[in-house]
Amino acid sequence: MTTGAVFLEAHDVTKxxxxxxxxxxxxxxxxxGTIKALIGPNGAGKSTMxxxxxxxxxxTSGRISVRxxxxxxxxxxxxxxxxxxxxxxxxxxxxxxxxxxNVVMGLHTKCKTGIIQSALRLPSVLREERxxxxxxxxxxxxxxxxxxxxxxxxxxxxxxxxxxxxxRAMASSPEMLMLDEPAAGLSMKETEHLALFVQEIRDSGIxxxxxxxxxxxxxxxxxxxxxxxxxxxxxxxxxREVQTNPSVITAYLGEEAGDE
Amino acid sequence: xxxxxxSPRYHFLAFPIVGALLAALPFALHNNYYIGVMVFIGIxxxxxxxxxxxxxxxxxxxxxxAAFYGIGAYTTAILTTMLKWPPWVGLACxxxxxxxxxxxxxxxxxxxxxxxLAMATLGFGMIVKILFVEYYPLTGGxxxxxxIPPLSLGKLQLVDDRQFYYVVWFFALMLIWVSxxxxxxxxxxxxxxxxxxxxxxxxxxxxxxxxxxxxFVLSGVYSGLAGALYxxxxxxxxxxxxxxxxxxxxxxxxxxxxxASIWGAIAGASAITLLSQVLQRFExxxxxxxxAILVLVMIYMPQGLTKSIVxxxxxxxxxxxxxxxxxx
Ligand SMILES: Nc1ncnc2c1ncn2[C@@H]1O[C@H](COP(=O)(O)OP(=O)(O)O)[C@@H](O)[C@H]1O
Ligand SMILES: [Mg+2]
Numbered sequence: 001m002t003t004g005a006v007f008l009e010a011h012d013v014t015k016x017x018x019x020x021x022x023x024x025x026x027x028x029x030x031x032x033g034t035i036k037a038l039i040g041p042n043g044a045g046k047s048t049m050x051x052x053x054x055x056x057x058x059x060t061s062g063r064i065s066v067r068x069x070x071x072x073x074x075x076x077x078x079x080x081x082x083x084x085x086x087x088x089x090x091x092x093x094x095x096x097x098x099x100x101x102n103v104v105m106g107l108h109t110k111c112k113t114g115i116i117q118s119a120l121r122l123p124s125v126l127r128e129e130r131x132x133x134x135x136x137x138x139x140x141x142x143x144x145x146x147x148x149x150x151x152x153x154x155x156x157x158x159x160x161x162x163x164x165x166x167x168r169a170m171a172s173s174p175e176m177l178m179l180d181e182p183a184a185g186l187s188m189k190e191t192e193h194l195a196l197f198v199q200e201i202r203d204s205g206i207x208x209x210x211x212x213x214x215x216x217x218x219x220x221x222x223x224x225x226x227x228x229x230x231x232x233x234x235x236x237x238x239x240r241e242v243q244t245n246p247s248v249i250t251a252y253l254g255e256e257a258g259d260e
Numbered sequence: 261x262x263x264x265x266x267s268p269r270y271h272f273l274a275f276p277i278v279g280a281l282l283a284a285l286p287f288a289l290h291n292n293y294y295i296g297v298m299v300f301i302g303i304x305x306x307x308x309x310x311x312x313x314x315x316x317x318x319x320x321x322x323x324x325x326a327a328f329y330g331i332g333a334y335t336t337a338i339l340t341t342m343l344k345w346p347p348w349v350g351l352a353c354x355x356x357x358x359x360x361x362x363x364x365x366x367x368x369x370x371x372x373x374x375x376x377l378a379m380a381t382l383g384f385g386m387i388v389k390i391l392f393v394e395y396y397p398l399t400g401g402x403x404x405x406x407x408i409p410p411l412s413l414g415k416l417q418l419v420d421d422r423q424f425y426y427v428v429w430f431f432a433l434m435l436i437w438v439s440x441x442x443x444x445x446x447x448x449x450x451x452x453x454x455x456x457x458x459x460x461x462x463x464x465x466x467x468x469x470x471x472x473x474x475x476f477v478l479s480g481v482y483s484g485l486a487g488a489l490y491x492x493x494x495x496x497x498x499x500x501x502x503x504x505x506x507x508x509x510x511x512x513x514x515x516x517x518x519x520a521s522i523w524g525a526i527a528g529a530s531a532i533t534l535l536s537q538v539l540q541r542f543e544x545x546x547x548x549x550x551x552a553i554l555v556l557v558m559i560y561m562p563q564g565l566t567k568s569i570v571x572x573x574x575x576x577x578x579x580x581x582x583x584x585x586x587x588x
Binding site for chain 1: 441442445446447449452453455456459460461462463464465466467468474
């Protein structure tokens, strides 16, 4: 991994839902070892953008490339293999599984056991199980959830569920991590914790694309910011540049800056 | 603590216990009629296991599973009577042919989201039954096929109900073990993941369609084996047992036994097999009774018989010490 190398590119990406253009010809690049923030008012198209960058939605037009290879139209489950992991705006855990099993799911593509091997419970299967559970435990330790490993994921408090979702994404050892509103619903303390963790991830050379409403968090941790409004990219630059951009102030910061 | 699974080790303890009980049972049953019923419960357990994996773990319904059962039965019947292949070879080929049929149905339908499989299998079941009836030169039409040879072990021909009982339950227990292994593995976790959140499952790289197809093929394989066991037990096949009515009975077995419950397959198969013995003389009303059971179980015991009884006893036990507090 080379920090600063371009990992992912969006070229003129557009998504229409019927008559509504949720994302309108947006282009940007994602570098390794960089935190990029995607901000904008509610309904600006941020989640839709993330969904296209992870194969959940097919762009109506435009192209997405990873390491200069065109990946537009690839199925969602193939994106992990490309080095892209993500979390969701509404937490999507496997609630009926234990905390550690959730992280083990993040290691899914790293394992080989198929239906035949598992049916016969071959020694290789047991070896792989031991390996993934040990590895999952390390990921849980990183987010401070090791002591809750055997609880059901649904029983975790909300903030810990969000961290677990990140741990699951990190288990796939991605090159790029996409977080959709990771701080939503977190306490101040939890948000600080999150900020440190995201920076730690960035410092390990991973590119992070983070969508959030918490402006302070975004301005604190991001290296670059892209601003969307009504599906269009209206600004891009460092947090400072974006904060002083007049069109951003009217479109987005204006509404919220008043009460801060 | 072993955080690996929610299902404790008693699952593995259950094997020797249930195995020993099943091995001893024929000595307690003096009437051969009951041995025959137990053979059918074994065959139905295999069918329910396969359908349970599909319904409980892949979240798909098959309304034509009796067709795979029939394909298994006819495959070995044709191979052993017309081509004179050895019975064990017929028994081995039957699951493969049924599995292939499942693959051909599942491949186009399971790639689509939604319950297309239910509709596809419904149609498939009807077509297969018509083929059994109409393809006279191969299947003998409505009068069926006779002269299917029995299975044999060395010189010993397994013509006795008690012998066949052990053969059937050997396969049933083996498939319970296999199913349990699958459910408690990477594949089982992936299937459970798909059940809770397809979008999250895809985000960690689970190829949803692939697993659904694999499970469907596996359930076809189980059904094919059950059909072949049936054919070598009764040693006669005709189209009657492989129709829509039996497909529905299989669904009821799974629901009654409890979806996503491996041991529940035995419970569901036992309950419905015994019930259908009782109901046999009411022929036409059978459908209504099974429909009513399906509805009642879905409403009052959505977890199935096994889990409901376990929960009930657990509640009784935990309720006892608190009783004095409830009294005024
Ligand atoms: N699956 C969908 N079908 C129809 N419209 C959608 C869908 N997803 C998002 N939209 C619409 O697209 C616009 C952008 O939504 P979204 O990307 O969720 O915004 P953000 O995440 O920036 O708040 C909204 O107007 C939303 O209603
Ligand atoms: Mg959003």
